[in-house]
Amino acid sequence: MKKYIAILCSLFSAQAMAQQGLTITGNFENLKDSKVYLVRRDKDKGLDTLNFTTSKNGSFVLKSRVTEPEPLYIFREGSPSFSYVFAENTNIEVSGNVDSMYVFKGIKVKGSPAHEQLMEFYKNVSEPFEREIMKAIEESREQGNAASVERLLMKTDEILSRRATAILKYLKTNPNQSNSLAYGIMNAYTNIGLEMSPASYNPVYEALSPSVKASVHGVKLRNLLTANMRTSPGVMAPDFTLPTANGKPVRLKDVVAKNKVVLLDFWASWCGPCRAENPNIVKAYEKYKDKGFAIISISLDTDRKKWLQAVEEDKVPWLQVSDLTQRAVVARDYGVRGIPHLVLIGQDGKVITSRNIRGEELHKKLESIFN
Incomplete structure (x- = not known):
């Protein structure tokens, strides 16, 4: 009673x-x-x-x-x-x-236990590993060669694996969980532009309490994990068909079959970082286009005029497609939470990397593939 x-x-x-x-x-x-x-x-x-x-x-x-x-x-x-x-x-x-x-x-x-638990999680569990990763990225940039990129990828995988273990330990020792933890874990996955390993993080999700799993952020975390499983390295990239500005359908499978490497570039005219990254992608395209490198830029614009104006201003000569829907299905399928978002796909149709590599890191990765 x-x-x-x-x-x-x-x-x-x-x-x-x-x-x-x-x-x-x-x-x-x-x-x-x-x-x-x-x-x-x-x-x-x-x-x-x-x-x-x-x-x-x-x-x-x-x-x-x-x-x-x-x-x-x-x-x-x-x-x-x-x-x-x-x-x-x-x-x-x-x-x-x-x-x-x-x-x-x-x-x-x-006065907000949910906030306090989230801050504790960030400070003691998430941020120490983020600092490790940022240090590794900085060291790779200083070395400035393709081999350093491969070492960086191995190092970050190892750090992310340790972080997943630390998160799992935290959840098991803190049974009184707020849904803010689902939010914090989701941000921990995406803050530094590195993809998750579903094999590492599925146990983390399963360690969440039933009420947290059923919360808004718990559901978002589950969806994010599902999307990442579909775009993990070695997995067949989700196929799609989107129209060019002239209405011509472009199918990913067809472009992949004709090239050694395809870069998917999720962007928009209103995205400052995207526009700033375009000259770097142009440089990579000009260097490798004759070696089997193709790009499909997928715009999340809703304004056709602004989209095409940005294409003209940035002088991006590769395939440009969009259904003029900001929440495009293809973006959801590729787990896009922010732009620019870059995905490399091999001729076998499998994801090479869905790490959001930009700047010199993109060039180093392409160099390691083509040379």
């Missing part, structure tokens, strides 16, 4: 918190009186403003409600700076200096 009473009390408490919603009280040094916005990133609406207020003497109060813990952002008027809070229906305090309105640069968040 006591057990059932405890369960009922827990349910009533959760329902009361959900009805109460969340209250974020902010106190920032040097914050001038200005409008402050509480924002959610919505896949359909983009940035969705949940509430706003005007700060007074560095303080403000924002209220809203979430269905389950989720990342929310606090923006101040006239500044790109923001505070990041993994919010739940509690009383949350955020504080710091206005010059560092970003959680990883000194913002303190209290």
Whole structure:
């Protein structure tokens, strides 16, 4: 009987918190009186403003409600700076200096267990391995040859494997899990542009509690794992057919059959890093196009005019395709979460690498293949 009473009390408490919603009280040094916005990133609406207020003497109060813990952002008027809070229906305090309105640069968040668990995960489990990987990448760039790229790939695989083991250990020793962990694990996979090893990370997913698996971010993590399994090195690349600007259908399988290596380049005219990377890809194309190197650029533009204008401005002479849908099915099939996103495919139709290699790393990888 006591057990059932405890369960009922827990349910009533959760329902009361959900009805109460969340209250974020902010106190920032040097914050001038200005409008402050509480924002959610919505896949359909983009940035969705949940509430706003005007700060007074560095303080403000924002209220809203979430269905389950989720990342929310606090923006101040006239500044790109923001505070990041993994919010739940509690009383949350955020504080710091206005010059560092970003959680990883000194913002303190209290009152959200989901946020606290996520920060603990980042600090003790994820970030140490990211620093290792960035150090390995820097060392490879300094050496500047194809052999160093191969050593880098082996080194990062080893680091990612150790990280997966560390994440698994953390989950097993922390049974009281928030769905923020699914969010943190998903970001750990994608922050540095390296693909996951499904063999390593499936056990991580299985170690999540049933409630976390069923959460929004748990489902997203499962979908991301599935997409990565479809595009892991050695796996047959998902075939697709997309139209050129003139409506001519281009099938991946047909392009692969005629070339030694095909690069899939997911990009868009509005993507600054994509446009900045295009001269580098042009350089690689000019060097290897006569050796069996082909490129298919898949634009996530929705505006035909802007897409074609960017193609002309950047002088990219290879195949350009798009269905003018930002959330294209092919992007989902290749696990694209951000652009630019590059995938190399061999003549056998299998993925060579889905690592998001750019700059000199792309040239080094192509050199190791063609030379």
